[in-house]
Amino acid sequence: MTQITPPIALDQFQMSQPARIVAVDWQLLSIEQARRLREMGFDEGVTVELLHQGPYGGDPLACQVGRMTVAIRRELAHFIKVVAEEVTA
Amino acid sequence: MTPTPASAPESAPVIALVGNPNAGKTAMFNAFTGARQKVGNYPGVTVERHAGKIMMGDGRPAELIDLPGTYSLTPHSPDEAVTRDVLLGRQLGEQKPDIILAVVDAGNLDNHLRFILELKSLGLPMVLALNMVDLARRDGLEIDIAALSEQLGIRVAPTIAVRRHGLDRLRDLLAEVAPAAHVENAADEARKLPPLDIRALQKQARAIADAVTTETDKRRSITRRIDNVALHPVVGPIMLAGILFLMFQAVFAWATGPVEMIESLISALHDAIQNLLPAGFLRDLILEGVIAGVGSVVVFLPQILILFSFILLLEASGYMVRAAFLMDRLMGRAGLSGRAFIPLLSSFACAVPGIMATRTMAEPRDRLTTILIAPLMTCSARLPVYAVIIAAFIPASSVGPGIGLQGLVLFTLYIVGILAAFIVALVLRRTVTKGPDQGFLMEMPKYQMPVLRDFLLGLWQRAEVFLKRAGTIILTSTVILWLLLSYPKPPADADPAIPAVDYSIAANVANGLAVVLKPIGFDRDIALALIPAMAAREVAVSALATVYAIESDGGDEHSLVERLRGKWPLPTALAFLAWFVFAPQCISTIAVVRRETNGWKWPGFLLAYLFALAYVAAGITYWSATAFGL
Numbered sequence: 001m002t003q004i005t006p007p008i009a010l011d012q013f014q015m016s017q018p019a020r021i022v023a024v025d026w027q028l029l030s031i032e033q034a035r036r037l038r039e040m041g042f043d044e045g046v047t048v049e050l051l052h053q054g055p056y057g058g059d060p061l062a063c064q065v066g067r068m069t070v071a072i073r074r075e076l077a078h079f080i081k082v083v084a085e086e087v088t089a
Numbered sequence: 090m091t092p093t094p095a096s097a098p099e100s101a102p103v104i105a106l107v108g109n110p111n112a113g114k115t116a117m118f119n120a121f122t123g124a125r126q127k128v129g130n131y132p133g134v135t136v137e138r139h140a141g142k143i144m145m146g147d148g149r150p151a152e153l154i155d156l157p158g159t160y161s162l163t164p165h166s167p168d169e170a171v172t173r174d175v176l177l178g179r180q181l182g183e184q185k186p187d188i189i190l191a192v193v194d195a196g197n198l199d200n201h202l203r204f205i206l207e208l209k210s211l212g213l214p215m216v217l218a219l220n221m222v223d224l225a226r227r228d229g230l231e232i233d234i235a236a237l238s239e240q241l242g243i244r245v246a247p248t249i250a251v252r253r254h255g256l257d258r259l260r261d262l263l264a265e266v267a268p269a270a271h272v273e274n275a276a277d278e279a280r281k282l283p284p285l286d287i288r289a290l291q292k293q294a295r296a297i298a299d300a301v302t303t304e305t306d307k308r309r310s311i312t313r314r315i316d317n318v319a320l321h322p323v324v325g326p327i328m329l330a331g332i333l334f335l336m337f338q339a340v341f342a343w344a345t346g347p348v349e350m351i352e353s354l355i356s357a358l359h360d361a362i363q364n365l366l367p368a369g370f371l372r373d374l375i376l377e378g379v380i381a382g383v384g385s386v387v388v389f390l391p392q393i394l395i396l397f398s399f400i401l402l403l404e405a406s407g408y409m410v411r412a413a414f415l416m417d418r419l420m421g422r423a424g425l426s427g428r429a430f431i432p433l434l435s436s437f438a439c440a441v442p443g444i445m446a447t448r449t450m451a452e453p454r455d456r457l458t459t460i461l462i463a464p465l466m467t468c469s470a471r472l473p474v475y476a477v478i479i480a481a482f483i484p485a486s487s488v489g490p491g492i493g494l495q496g497l498v499l500f501t502l503y504i505v506g507i508l509a510a511f512i513v514a515l516v517l518r519r520t521v522t523k524g525p526d527q528g529f530l531m532e533m534p535k536y537q538m539p540v541l542r543d544f545l546l547g548l549w550q551r552a553e554v555f556l557k558r559a560g561t562i563i564l565t566s567t568v569i570l571w572l573l574l575s576y577p578k579p580p581a582d583a584d585p586a587i588p589a590v591d592y593s594i595a596a597n598v599a600n601g602l603a604v605v606l607k608p609i610g611f612d613r614d615i616a617l618a619l620i621p622a623m624a625a626r627e628v629a630v631s632a633l634a635t636v637y638a639i640e641s642d643g644g645d646e647h648s649l650v651e652r653l654r655g656k657w658p659l660p661t662a663l664a665f666l667a668w669f670v671f672a673p674q675c676i677s678t679i680a681v682v683r684r685e686t687n688g689w690k691w692p693g694f695l696l697a698y699l700f701a702l703a704y705v706a707a708g709i710t711y712w713s714a715t716a717f718g719l
Contacts, residue, residue, distance in 0.1 A: 056418035
């Protein structure tokens with residue numbers, strides 16, 4: 001069953017729920033921020049999963065990107081749009 | 090272990106060890122070179138240069154240089170710039186590498202291979218160490234090494250650097266690609282960095298990683314399970330507070346035995362020299378200058394080593410980044426990011442390594458702010474000063490079950506430093522280091538068991554730096570102070586009621602300084618001790634010891650604590666403590682700030698603002714203590 005859902009910003013997404021990056025607002029980021037995000041493995045088509053959140057206001061987020069775990073502030077995660085990853089049984 | 094030549098000939102090929110942070114590069118370097126590595130600095134930058142001789146598979150020697158870990162050839166921090174410049178052959182003070190030995194984490198190929206593809210574009214002979222294959226297997230990953238090698242067009246060997254597995258295979262592969270000799274062609278222009286499409290490389294890297302990796306089972310990694318506790322919103326911060334409490338507790342409690350041992354060694358040495366040498370200039374110089382001065386500093390070696398032990402273990406295990414994660418929002422309140430937590434925590438041991446640790450911070454304003462507040466963290470050099478004054482003036486009474494007044498005062502001094510750092514950071518971020526918040530983005534490495542050998546090596550390197558400092562800056566300043574205090578000698582017809590020290594050069598300088606310091610309760614003797622303590626804070630203690638040793642002229646054998654008690658009113662003692670919370674009295678710190686910020690502007694600023702704060706804090710302390718009739 002495929003269901004078309006609109007993309008959600010990563011910082012709004014549920015914890016511990018695999019998701020796929022469908023878009024990153026590269027044009028809203030500084031060159032430096034964009035490069036750093038790419039180096040940490042954030043890119044269209046990559047699977048991500050929110051694992052942990054910081055103790056004050058749930059910020060920052062710890063997020064599985066590919067096989068790497070990356071800490072990212074909600075502010076920046078907001079530029080990353082994801083959809084729920086279809087779980088293949 | 091393969092034997093290593095004492096020194097490789099000039100013509101030996103140069104191998105650059107390169108890799109992403111957390112790929113296990115340092116462990117690889119340590120495994121190859123052990124304690125034989127040479128640690129130095131690149132000219133102009135404070136990035137440490139680690140180099141060592143290794144033997145390749147065919148018995149030929151080669152020079153291995155360990156380059157700072159980086160994610161790409163586009164540098165974000167001063168550290169990463171060195172890696173790029175060495176690889177391009179334009180780093181001052183470094184030979185152009187002939188071979189690249191790249192290290193990747195077998196469990197993180199989809200990310201690390203991108204950098205490998207970038208490195209490949211440099212056109213140098215290259216060997217790939219597929220590291221941490223054991224951890225990848227633990228996480229259920231199998232990697233087809235032959236396929237990886239074929240797809241990349243590079244020789245690949247699986248390794249477990251921390252256990253020295255796979256090194257022989259790497260040596261063989263290096264020998265296969267190594268040129269006959271090092272090529273340093275003067276006519277050869279610096280290598281140019283080819284234009285690279287990072288996105289295309291990233292896609293290619295992921296495709297290769299997917300093709301060669303088989304995921305045998307999808308079990309939850311150990312790291313994730315530990316993080317469920319360590320990063321838990323409630324348990325996590327409690328655990329961090331517990332670890333920090335244990336760390337500071339250990340610094341004071343565990344050091345007592347070793348400190349007493351060193352103290353008795355020093356006093357034995359003192360007695361031996363006293364009996365051995367005839368009375369005179371040389372004996373006075375050695376006893377009152379060298380042994381009293383250097384000895385009073387060397388006793389702090391155990392505390393410094395304990396503090397560094399904790400920091401090294403926290404770093405090697407991967408917990409330090411978790412601490413940064415937990416602290417990020419809190420640091421954000423002061424306009425900093427969680428990244429600043431690591432340098433600031435190191436600064437409790439010593440501001441110098443703390444400030445050097447800021448090199449990995451990508452954002453220049455964050456980094457500058459961190460550098461400027463690092464000296465406010467109570468470094469171990471302040472301990473001797475605090476310890477002596479507290480022992481002399483704060484009664485060893487109890488203010489509650491298990492809480493001693495002396496410990497409470499010491500704890501307060503630490504807290505005052507931290508609070509001041511927060512306030513200063515807030516002010517700086519709104520004024521001199523104003524700019525947008527750059528956020529917090531950091532890889533969280535897998536947890537790892539620290540390796541004893543690497544830990545001991547790190548600890549030894551710190552001890553060496555500390556002892557070198559004691560043997561150079563501290564030795565020189567205490568000897569100079571002793572000379573200034575002892576000469577000129579009083580004239581033959583001097584009034585015996587006037588202490589001999591009053592005739593010395595130092596006393597005259599201090600008389601001038603005392604005019605400025607009088608309003609905050611500091612007399613001539615304190616001014617006298619503050620002059621040499623410009624070199625390093627802990628010198629204040631040895632300087633006071635020297636001042637009062639000369640004044641009393643060897644008569645009574647009272648300890649410094651007893652002498653202070655007789656000489657200083659309580660408000661002065663408290664003001665002295667307040668002074669040292671802020672005073673930037675450490676030549677090494679000033680020097681490292683100058684190097685890290687490339688000029689005198691920021692160290693000048695640092696000196697000015699810290700002295701101003703020290704003066705005001707000491708003044709307020711003195712006046713209010715006096716007003717309360719203490």
